[in-house]
Amino acid sequence: xxxxxxxxxxxxxxxxxxxxxxxxxxxxxxxxxxxxxxxxxxxxxxxxxxxxxxxxxxxxxxxxxxxxxxxxxxxxxxxxxxxxxxxxxxxxxxxxxxxxxxxxxxxxxxxxxxxxxxxxxxxxxxxxxxxxxxxxxxxxxxxxxxxxxxxxxxxxxxxxxxxxxxxxxxxxxxxxxxxxxxxxxxxxxxxxxxxxxxxxxxxxxxxxxxxxxxxxxxxxxxxxxxxxxxxxxxxxxxxxxxxxxxxxxxxxxxxxxxxxxxxxxxxxxxxxxxxxxxxxxxxxxxxxxxxxxxxxxx
Amino acid sequence: xxxxxxxxxxxxxxxxxxxxxxxxxxxxxxxxxxxxxxxxxxxxxxxxxxxxxxxxxxxxxxxxxxxxxxxxxxxxxxxxxxxxxxxxxxxxxxxxxxxxxxxxxxxxxxxxxxxxxxxxxxxxxxxxxxxxxxxxxxxxxxxxxxxxxxxxxxxxxxxxxxxxxxxxxxxxxxxxxxxxxxxxxxxxxxxxxxxxxxxxxxxxxxxxxxxxxxxxxxxxxxxxxxxxxxxxxxxxxxxxxxxxxxxxxxxxxxxxxxxxxxxxxxxxxxxxxxxxxxxxxxxxxxxxxxxxxxxxxxxxxxxxxxxxxxxxxxxxxxxxxxxxxxxxxxxxxxxxxxxxxxxxxxxxxxxxxxxxxxxxxxxxxxxxxxxxxxxxxxxxxxxxxxxxxxxxxxxxxxx
Numbered sequence: 001x002x003x004x005x006x007x008x009x010x011x012x013x014x015x016x017x018x019x020x021x022x023x024x025x026x027x028x029x030x031x032x033x034x035x036x037x038x039x040x041x042x043x044x045x046x047x048x049x050x051x052x053x054x055x056x057x058x059x060x061x062x063x064x065x066x067x068x069x070x071x072x073x074x075x076x077x078x079x080x081x082x083x084x085x086x087x088x089x090x091x092x093x094x095x096x097x098x099x100x101x102x103x104x105x106x107x108x109x110x111x112x113x114x115x116x117x118x119x120x121x122x123x124x125x126x127x128x129x130x131x132x133x134x135x136x137x138x139x140x141x142x143x144x145x146x147x148x149x150x151x152x153x154x155x156x157x158x159x160x161x162x163x164x165x166x167x168x169x170x171x172x173x174x175x176x177x178x179x180x181x182x183x184x185x186x187x188x189x190x191x192x193x194x195x196x197x198x199x200x201x202x203x204x205x206x207x208x209x210x211x212x213x214x215x216x217x218x219x220x221x222x223x224x225x226x227x228x229x230x231x232x233x234x235x236x237x238x239x240x241x242x243x244x245x246x247x248x249x250x251x252x253x254x255x256x257x258x259x260x261x262x263x264x265x266x267x268x269x270x271x272x273x274x275x276x277x278x279x280x281x282x283x284x285x286x287x288x289x290x291x292x293x294x295x296x297x298x
Numbered sequence: 299x300x301x302x303x304x305x306x307x308x309x310x311x312x313x314x315x316x317x318x319x320x321x322x323x324x325x326x327x328x329x330x331x332x333x334x335x336x337x338x339x340x341x342x343x344x345x346x347x348x349x350x351x352x353x354x355x356x357x358x359x360x361x362x363x364x365x366x367x368x369x370x371x372x373x374x375x376x377x378x379x380x381x382x383x384x385x386x387x388x389x390x391x392x393x394x395x396x397x398x399x400x401x402x403x404x405x406x407x408x409x410x411x412x413x414x415x416x417x418x419x420x421x422x423x424x425x426x427x428x429x430x431x432x433x434x435x436x437x438x439x440x441x442x443x444x445x446x447x448x449x450x451x452x453x454x455x456x457x458x459x460x461x462x463x464x465x466x467x468x469x470x471x472x473x474x475x476x477x478x479x480x481x482x483x484x485x486x487x488x489x490x491x492x493x494x495x496x497x498x499x500x501x502x503x504x505x506x507x508x509x510x511x512x513x514x515x516x517x518x519x520x521x522x523x524x525x526x527x528x529x530x531x532x533x534x535x536x537x538x539x540x541x542x543x544x545x546x547x548x549x550x551x552x553x554x555x556x557x558x559x560x561x562x563x564x565x566x567x568x569x570x571x572x573x574x575x576x577x578x579x580x581x582x583x584x585x586x587x588x589x590x591x592x593x594x595x596x597x598x599x600x601x602x603x604x605x606x607x608x609x610x611x612x613x614x615x616x617x618x619x620x621x622x623x624x625x626x627x628x629x630x631x632x633x634x635x636x637x638x639x640x641x642x643x644x645x646x647x648x649x650x651x652x653x654x655x656x657x658x659x660x661x662x663x664x665x666x667x668x669x670x671x672x673x674x675x676x677x678x679x680x681x682x683x684x685x686x687x688x689x690x691x692x693x694x695x696x697x
Binding site (some may be wrong): 031035084087088214 | 610
């Protein structure tokens, strides 16, 4: 990968995001730019499917950096996030060494980096990349408080202690992006270390632009109608409001069916791309003709 | 990169304009007063951040300060309002940088003005709102059309009474039943712990002499309390708030109140001091003793909060007498949805304590078949019964 220079202005960030077909707003570009300049983690929150993870992926590409992704889940612990020893290999190795070996020599041998399974966080800290990697800590709201506390420590020191090896300190600090769907409140102490950005649902024009950029197979008229349709759905009283990801899925589904514009039959047949609850589907079904009518006029 | 292009940039990188710093400090204090975290660390970050942007770009200036000072979505409207007030261009009608007081109109949109009033804990009437004359809808039917924006006075309860009730509640055996988590801890039984077993085997030349085991750690279930504070519940509201405060101190509690609309009071209850907690609740909740729309309130909860607070096998407690002026069909639909995402759904009804009560109100009749448990909640005794139920909760009762 050829070295890429870091963005020098907000406009520069905006332009590079756009080149990679990520349609963000100026506020997001500002937050990214400042996070890079101040070397602080960026905490991105927003409803599901508004492009939080995508922002981090595009950032890695913008910076010409490696993307290291840690997907959080309930019960994630250090063995899955930082490192683990490769026990089966260690045992095998010690058996092969046979009797009579000095135990201390043997231990030194098997507790070396050769037997270390490096998980994403260690990988991000112990890196020799030409450009500091982008560390994406995805959906942190799924992890638990213990893990959050650990992250807090990691993000302030950027070092990891492995008893058998010693402390590994980052030679270059990765660009950290943390995302959350807000299924629970993340502790303030962690957020305080970060710059914060809330990604909202885009307005109609922006959403049309996103569909055109990310689902180019959808005809221009179709892109606009689908975006308008989803905008209409967002105004309804639903259990799960469709995100931008759903708009894209829907536009792609319709394009795959060869549609160039929407009608009530098509919408009824493909609505599952955007609505994920039975109650929501039923509620919307009654109003499909009106919604279609409105979307086609948008 | 060419050096000549970088030069003006690096010049800008120093400390921003000299007179900006004290202004920024004052702005941070304003945010602090409005309840945002705006300590020295954030102020330092803000100062540094401003060194990287073009201060003449008003939007960038605002975006940069927002990225630094805001750390949750709820604070965004407060921040925007504070920004509008503080950095407003000079205007004869509003002096920038002054906390809103009486008889002064503000350069704010109605939504922002509202956020600001809430954040500062001001009474709505303390702000002169020329933009929003229809905040108090004319009372037409006597019922909910007027969303009684009156502040319920908690001070009526004597300090001694409060202390008595609180002590009783704090002594109650509040232990919520546990659930298995996905975290593991060492144990005599359970799955094999390869990590520990292998570590010990290495000491004995790779011979697995002992197998160590581990099993899931247990944790108490989170509690979600949804309290009706409408007119018919008036007599119990105070007791219920004290109850919520008492358990909130010890348990993982999310608390909401509703009469015509739903308000989250979790953070307000976290204050250690009961009186201050109750005071902030009464200031924030504007429809104490208004009418009831249970179905709408639960629906609001399902849409806005369920995904955020019902993880980890939560137990949901609804406290209401079931006097509902809303649509019973809506209540049924929303309860079905709520029941599906909760580990257990408990309905507390203060009227159940009175003799000869039968759950015949429309709301109660709709709700009854959907709840796992139906209990009284009219005095401390009844709340202790609830405590015993919570401690013994395991799986769902058959319905």
